Amino acid sequence: MSVAEAPAAETAPPQGAVRLTVDGAVARVVFDRPHARNAMTFAMYEELAEACGRIAADRNVRVAVFRGAGGKAFVAGTDIEQFRAFASGKDGVAYEHKVDGYVGALEALPVPSIAVVEGWAVGGGMALANACDFRVASPGARFGVPIARTLGNCLSVASLRRLSDTLGPALVKRMLLLAEMPIAEDMPAGYVTVAEDVDAVVEAMTGRLVGHAPVTMRATKELLRRLSLDPKADDVDIVSEVYGSNDFREGVDAFLSKRPPQWSGS
Template identity: 70%
Template sequence: MNVVAKPEAAKSEAVKSEAARAESSEGTVRLAIEGPVARLTFDRPSARNAMTWRMYEELADACRVISATREVRVAVLRGAGGKAFIAGTDIEQFRAFSSGGDGIAYEEKVEHYVGTLEALAVPTVAVVEGWAVGGGMALANACDFRLATPGARFGVPIARTLGNCLSASNVQRLVATLGVSTVKRMLLLAETPKAEELPPGYVTVVPPEELDARVAELCARLVSHAPITLRVTKEMLRRLAHDPDAADADLVRETYGSADFREGVEAFLGKRPPAWRGE
């Protein structure tokens, strides 16, 4: 039996179909909040999750939702398809560039998105399967923790691909986490080292069959810790990355004046687990 949809229903289905096609070509960033854990999925597996402007905007939107959701204590970022975290920015978008001014505008936009992720108040975990290069490297690097499967590749091989450059702020971020020698090998030699070859502590390599369990374990550990302490510490580290003499009085006052601090003291003296409220 053929069912003919009413005009309104047919129009609705056409709009949904068009939206699905746009999503398929431009990709999307999906946000799912499960209790204290927010999960962001970069979903464009046909292009190894290369970021379009739509995806960057959705990432920023997701960060705003996470920041406004009091219950969230940790955010996990992962690429769809199991073949890549993010394979850079969609190169098709560079075809519209006609001058150096376009490069300035582009780097400023990337800085905004990376900075938005970096400034999230909750701890962030990048789960890397396959490639984290270019913009993907910048986003994974902006996270607080990285878990990767064996052989996962990290880097910014622009010296042998596009011939562009990074902004000073993004180079500084890489140097702060990887050290200048590794960054020189990534940028000047265009190397994309495996996870196992990166400096100790930068990434935890996990067998594929154990990855989900290790992610859950790390999230549970972070969720169990004092949220104000984590948030204030993240903000102190962010400030110090830009200014070694950064002010901290507001953060210290907020922490020591919190109900959580009083709860921590009483719990410790009472020899019981603290019940953190984030207040």
């Protein structure tokens, strides 16, 4: 299945679609299933993975923006109807493994990512928003994983690691055990930017990120990812790549010449 490229304004199919458009240095991904609060079907997860692959392969892209269609939800988790087919615990293990892969592909993007959250970021939607580098939310937007009072399932260690790394164990416990759904204004400082005009904030952020050194941002993201998995992670390959890059030489020359650098991403 191929990721959709038609504008999100088109009528979304019942199973939903993940739509990718690229405008210059900015990639925009829309979760398009508004009649179901953009709840993810397995087909949509596959399209997300394909979109992430295409973004990662396009060296002209400098930033990626992820958003839910309809303005009422980012993503309201995984479509629960799909769980009816589960026959044993093995199905759950396979599902969590697949979701880890999809979220991991988003987390590992070599360019900065921004989640635009209007309404709900729940369950799988919370995981996807959390995997982005930045989150911009409308006032009152809610975040959470209330599975203790809804589905009665659990998260994988990888999913818990990602949430704990960004939110801390105490808040993760409140979300998972008490099933709390805090609004954006009550989330930890620095986790989310709350704005009445989310579009203006997002455009300002993308404009700023597009002007920064792609090699530096790519290296920083990868090293932070490695560090989250292993406190003693090796960095020699990344440090060598960055200091041997054209962008490093350009940055030094531009700084000493007192001119703006012209980043190439190489």
